[in-house]
Structures are given as C-alpha cells and as structure tokens.
Amino acid sequence: MGENIIISKNTILGLFTLLLSMGILYHGISNSIIAFINLGIAGLFIFIILNTLIPPKVMDYSIHEALTFSNTEFLKKIFENLKLNGNPVYVPPYENLENGGIFIPSNEKFSLNLSAFDENLIFITNQNASKEMGVLISPPIGSGILKKFEENFGSSISNLDLNSIFSLIQSTLSSMDLIEELDFDEKNGKISVKIYKNEETSNFGKLYYLSPVISSIFLAISKSKDVPIFIKEFIEFEDYLEFVLVELKSE
Template sequence: MINNNGSNNERSVKSKKTKLSITTNFKKIIAIAVIIFGLGFLSYGYLNNIVHFINLGIGLVLIGWIILSFSYEKYLKYDIGSGIFSDYIDLIGKLIKNLDIKTSGVVIPPRENLKNGAVFLPLNEDFKINFGLINDTIFFVNSDNKNEMGLILSPLGKSLVKTLKKYGDYEAIYCNCTEHADNNLKSEKLDNIKDYLNYSLNLFQLGNNIDINFSNNDVIILSYEIYDNTVCKKLQKEGLCKKYPCPVCGFIVLSLAKSLDRILKIEEIIEENKHIIIKLRIINEYNM
C-alpha cells in the first residue's frame, strides 16, 4: 500500500515537473524567437534606413526580454519557505509527542527576561508560570513544583514583529488596556489593534479580514482569512496548532498579547476553508 502511494506520488511529481519544464521551455523559445525577429528587423531597418523597422525591432527586443524574465515565474510556485518550515515543525512535533504534552500553548508577551516573548507549553493542565525560572536561554523549565514545569519555545512570528519594529510601525498598536479602563477607550483601542493587524497581514500578504471579539471579559475570539493554508493543514493534522501556532497565527497572538500586555492561553485554533478562528483566554498573572 505504502509502495503504491509512493509510486503514485512519484509519478504525479514527475508529470508536474515535465509540464513545468515544457511550459518554461515554450516561453523561453518564444522569447528567444521574438528577440531574434527584433534583431532582424533592427538590422534590416538600420541597413535600409527604414525608421519604422528600427522602431519595431527595438520594441520586439524589449518584449522578448520581458517574456524571458516572465519565463522563470513558474519556479517560484514551489514555496521554499513552507518547505523549510515544515522540517522545523516535524522536529517540534516529535519533541512534543515524545514528552507527551497534551496542554495547549500559553503566549507570554515580551518582558524583561523574555525579550521576544515566548510560548510556554506546561506539562500539567493546572499550570503556574514562575517568571523567576524563565528567561530567553531556558528550554526546559525544571522546578520542584510539577505545575511549573514545561517547555519554553521561541514564538513563531516574532520575526514579523521585528520587521514591523524595524520600520517603526509596531509601537502604533501598543496599548495598555487595563481592566479598569473606560469601555469606550478599550473598544477604540481594540479597533486600532484590529486595523493594525489587518494592515500588517495585508502588508506581508498573509491574510485579511481580521475580527476580534471579547466575550466574558477574559475570552478573545479572533477570526481571519489566511491566503495560504498548506502549513495550517499539516499543523491541524498533527494537532500542533493550539500548542505551537504557525508564524501567521503566532504573529497575531503575539501582537495581541503584547498590545494587551497580558498572558494569553490558546484554547482553540480552527481552520476551515482558509478561515481561521482563534480562541484565547486571558490569564491574570497576579492570580497565578
């Protein structure tokens, strides 16, 4: 069965490759033919002093050159980024499976000892975060108290946050929405965060239509449309989404955690036809 599937996959990959090379070669041949025609017209026009032929020659050379530069386009359809990322996810997935971690991830916003924030994967459902034990260099959190034990992973999507920071765009969403803040002010700031996340997703060409809703004051339901869900499918299949979200969801949750300055527990991440729903719970660190 496995051999059969393997050979089928091999065949489909081979046929795809052949199709691709035929299309690319066809484009290249046409481009070169157009350039040759152009050069022919150019030299004929130059030798016989016919301006229209010279013009046509120059134009054809330019068009040929443009077609030639388009002919490499197909190669970029293979997303190298998601390929590399999927290898990394395999490693993390294996680690989580081997440690038998069944809890979902807790996103910690950047703070003094965690400059880029972190994703904490507790070993127990009834967990506690001891910030004295956590810093950027720690991977396994070891403690006498079982509830404090877990993994500290660097959040995916932090590079997107860094990119925004580099261009000075990130500070725009920083808000200190305290529980005692005026409701109008809070909703206004949430609108700002929503607009900003929408802008960022569009900027990185990752998704759009983000919507953030608060329910019961400590549950956030966030939804958005993702452009490319190939990574989502893989993560959903392995049940890794809510444990260690992909760079896109990771970026959104990390930005939200930072802008609210709250620790967020990922309750659920659902993907259906490129529509993502993220359910988060705000954790009050002072009650922990």
C-alpha cells in the first residue's frame, strides 16, 4: 500500500463540527427556529475554516476533497437559495469584528453600515433600511490562510504596500500548492486581480467568496489597506478568474 496518511486534529475537530452543525441546522429549519438556523450555518463556516489549511504531507488533496466535497456543495446550495444579488465586501478587522468579515449584500445597490455588524450575527436585517440587508460571514472564510500570510511575514500585514502584499500572497500560496499564478494591476483607484485556475479555485463560480484561497487574497488586501474592499466586477475566463476591486467607505 502507499504511504500512511495522518489526519490532522483540525480535520477531526472539523468533521465533528460539521455533523453537529448539520444536526442543529436541520432542527432549526424543521421547527422554524431562527437562532438554531444561525448557529447551524455558523458551525458550517467554522468547519470550512478548520479545514482550510491541510499541508500536502499531512493529507493528499484527493482525500481532502473527498472529505469536504459534500459540505462545500451543501454550503453552495444554501447561498444559492438565499438569492443574494450583491457582490461581496471584504471588511478588515475593527472594533465590532476582531477578525474582519465578508458581507454579501441582498441587493446590487446597497449601503455598508459597519456599526450594524457583530460577530454573533449572520443575517443582517433592517426593515427600515433594506439597502443594509445581507449575510455576514465572520470569522471570514480564508482567515486561516490570512494568518499564514502573517506568520510568513513575521508580523501584521497592516499598512503593507500593494506590491509587497501580492508578493507575500504569491509566495505563501505557491509554497502550499494552493495557487498556480497570480497577477495584479492598480490603476485609477481600481485593483485588477487575475487568479489562474486550479483545483482550489475553479469550482465556485459566482460564489467565489466561499473559496478559502480566493477570499484569503481579498482579506489580505483589505487588512493591508485597512478599508473595506468591494468586488466591483467578476469575470470567469477559461484559464483564469478576473476581479476588479475598489475601496469602499461605510455610510
């Protein structure tokens, strides 16, 4: 037989979290209990974060994919059914969100109200301000890889210039075989990012914010600039994904 496979503690804990979360979510949906639905979805996010970083020497990618595929597909179905029409905003860490977050607005035209965010919230609902409604993912998907960026850099990436941050992202993700190639260009207040497709980035489509690898890149940019980053445009080509990013001010 081949080499022995060692499953990390994060994987074991993650699988336990997955089973528990799906049970809570099912109970919440069956009995229309919003608190249980929120808790169940939060558990699914934690599962993804726990299973974001699995070094190649610990587990083969095909085994990792077999363990996590059904959960990823289930999470994609949840977000497809939520029918969120806005593009995501990557929020840097601040007083309300210690680890930052990803906000997906309900509508294409939206208002960003950071004072409405809280780490215990998932659904941002405000009947008096429908433009502020959406879903908040916190801790954000990709935060585990973001921590890896800072480990490799040796300190916080806050205020790191764009050339340095992309160099750090490229070297870190390449060393973990999580990305093939990454290009960027900054012009007229916009940042264009090209992420060349591989197994880790090509299966999410318009739900790209559910990819830990893709989201880690935008979280890093947001944290380095200390401003929310809005994904203004997304185009999927045969060989790569292209994103246009702009800085966003809270209203």
